[in-house]
Amino acid sequence: MTTANEFHGAAMEQAELALIARLAHDHERADALFLEALRLELGALQALPVSGEIEPTRTILRRSAATLALDCNDPNLAERLVAQGLADGAPPPLDEELRDLMEQVHFRRHLLLRGVSLDDDELQMSLAGQGVGLGVVSSAQFLQRVGDTSKLIYRIAERRRSLPFRETGRRRKAVSEDYELFVSVPRAASFAVTLKIGRPTDQERFPELVDTPEIVDEFMDLMTMVDKADYEGIRDCIPDQAYRTNFLQLAKRLAPDGEDVGLVGFTSVRSGSERFVEVTRPKARVVTTESLPDAEKPERVTVRGTLLFADATRGDAGQIRIVEEGTGTVHQVKVPEGMMADIVKPLWECAVEISGVLEGKLIILDEIDSI
Amino acid sequence: MLDLGSLAEGCPAITAAFGQYLAEAGSVCLESQGHVPGVLLSIRGLAPQDHEVVWPEATEQMRRCLNDPEVATEHGAVGVAVVLAKEVVGYSVIERSRKGTGFDYWLGDNGELPFQNMARLEISGIREGTADQIESRVRQKLRQVAPSDDTGLPAYVVVVEFGRPCAEVRDS
Numbered sequence: 001m002t003t004a005n006e007f008h009g010a011a012m013e014q015a016e017l018a019l020i021a022r023l024a025h026d027h028e029r030a031d032a033l034f035l036e037a038l039r040l041e042l043g044a045l046q047a048l049p050v051s052g053e054i055e056p057t058r059t060i061l062r063r064s065a066a067t068l069a070l071d072c073n074d075p076n077l078a079e080r081l082v083a084q085g086l087a088d089g090a091p092p093p094l095d096e097e098l099r100d101l102m103e104q105v106h107f108r109r110h111l112l113l114r115g116v117s118l119d120d121d122e123l124q125m126s127l128a129g130q131g132v133g134l135g136v137v138s139s140a141q142f143l144q145r146v147g148d149t150s151k152l153i154y155r156i157a158e159r160r161r162s163l164p165f166r167e168t169g170r171r172r173k174a175v176s177e178d179y180e181l182f183v184s185v186p187r188a189a190s191f192a193v194t195l196k197i198g199r200p201t202d203q204e205r206f207p208e209l210v211d212t213p214e215i216v217d218e219f220m221d222l223m224t225m226v227d228k229a230d231y232e233g234i235r236d237c238i239p240d241q242a243y244r245t246n247f248l249q250l251a252k253r254l255a256p257d258g259e260d261v262g263l264v265g266f267t268s269v270r271s272g273s274e275r276f277v278e279v280t281r282p283k284a285r286v287v288t289t290e291s292l293p294d295a296e297k298p299e300r301v302t303v304r305g306t307l308l309f310a311d312a313t314r315g316d317a318g319q320i321r322i323v324e325e326g327t328g329t330v331h332q333v334k335v336p337e338g339m340m341a342d343i344v345k346p347l348w349e350c351a352v353e354i355s356g357v358l359e360g361k362l363i364i365l366d367e368i369d370s371i
Numbered sequence: 372m373l374d375l376g377s378l379a380e381g382c383p384a385i386t387a388a389f390g391q392y393l394a395e396a397g398s399v400c401l402e403s404q405g406h407v408p409g410v411l412l413s414i415r416g417l418a419p420q421d422h423e424v425v426w427p428e429a430t431e432q433m434r435r436c437l438n439d440p441e442v443a444t445e446h447g448a449v450g451v452a453v454v455l456a457k458e459v460v461g462y463s464v465i466e467r468s469r470k471g472t473g474f475d476y477w478l479g480d481n482g483e484l485p486f487q488n489m490a491r492l493e494i495s496g497i498r499e500g501t502a503d504q505i506e507s508r509v510r511q512k513l514r515q516v517a518p519s520d521d522t523g524l525p526a527y528v529v530v531v532e533f534g535r536p537c538a539e540v541r542d543s
């Protein structure tokens with residue numbers, strides 16, 4: 001193989017096979033194929049003549065190789081390729097595409113640990129976006145996500161201990177103590193912290209207790225599925241409806257808002273290798289309701305007001321009331337199992353916007369957010 | 372007639388394996404909108420005409436594999452556009468490069484170097500959209516590929532909407 005055409009053609013064949021392997025969740029094969037595709041694409045770049053008219057070929061090959069470098073989790077190489085392309089005066093509109101790719105490179109760099117070591121019971125959470133400065137972020141954006149991550153971890157622990165979904169009341173003291181979440185000092189990456197999860201102290205005496213690294217792994221698996229909209233995978237992993245509703249609602253709150261925060265990333269370490277989950281799917285596109293055929297979709301309503309009444313005594317579904325400001329109109333809202341404790345309760349007495357479907361005089365709650 | 376199944380035979384810039392995947396993505400998207408093989412795809416813009424479309428029946432395994440609606444729509448649109456390019460523009464896709472979550476595709480004649488004297492085929496998919504949404508996507512894609520000076524590259528924009536189904540084909 002000697003010409004740029006030959007190298008590039010072979011690289012794309014490997015990349016196509018890699019994409020198919022990745023879609024089939026054969027990640028080991030996908031990684032090997034992407035690595036080979038990258039090697040061949042770099043070969044195509046080297047095979048280009050040193051003089052003469054070689055645009056747009058050079059820029060397209062560089063962009064392709066940089067994308068493959070990201071596929072291979074090598075953001076440093078991707079950064080160099082993009083920077084070379086821009087420095088050499090990439091033709092428009094390819095120059096803009098290189099700049100877009102550089103944004104992705106920066107996102108990926110935020111997920112790198114940069115010398116920080118993580119134990120197997122730790123996660124790094126990184127936030128990036130327009131509202132995130134180097135080491136600085138709005139406390140609301142940060143604290144809410146730490147709180148929601150903590151709730152998610154506890155819920156995974158409770159579910160894996162085969163405990164029924166806890167709609168009301170405090171979590172068991174043992175669960176709270178065993179899997180308590182600790183937060184490190186933040187670091188500039190744009191904004192990253194280490195989340196350390198407690199370990200059960202009686203693991204040796206009670207082997208049925210869920211080991212913390214398993215919880216970290218499941219958290220990473222589930223957030224990957226959220227970003228890929230793999231709702232079937234989530235259903236397989238969380239068959240219990242209440243736990244699943246709870247997970248999807250919390251995951252939606254964790255997801256980027258698409259304005260101030262464009263990326264929420266998580267990093268863990270297993271067998272010496274870093275594992276990343278980049279959640280770029282904005283919360284508006286995280287689906288929290290089970291899908292229905294179009295013909296069966298009921299009428300949706302949206303209401304704004306103050307959450308002033310909550311009744312969690314009804315077992316599998318509580319009720320809340322939303323009072324519209326100005327008119328004083330009261331809307332009765334039924335809260336599906338899985339939402340009351342972690343999603344609705346923290347918004348007590350807050351101005352909220354809710355959406356749901358009408359069932360008689362009741363609104364069946366789908367989503368609730370503070371305004 | 373546009374046969375998505377023909378993608379599985381491969382073409383100059385798409386391997387048979389990937390062509391089959393693109394055909395499956397197209398099948399999943401079309402069937403998700405209640406269409407059956409033989410439905411008419413309305414082409415607008417360049418060479419407006421209705422084309423009958425056929426495809427291999429989508430299996431449950433295909434649907435599970437293509438469970439990310441955005442990825443399925445993106446790749447389903449690529450499958451339709453690649454078959455369409457030959458019919459409407461008169462060129463087969465002969466080159467591609469890695470871009471984003473997939474590839475970008477180029478039309479033209481083979482030269483000594485890849486991508487020389489070629490036109491880009493900018494493809495976008497909408498699973499189910501209104502006429503306004505389709506037009507808005509076409510304008511957005513035309514802006515993206517618009518040459519800002521003499522060095523700009525020629526391009527064709529194909530926006531495939533699976534609900535009607537229809538495809539807008541424009542050149543920049």
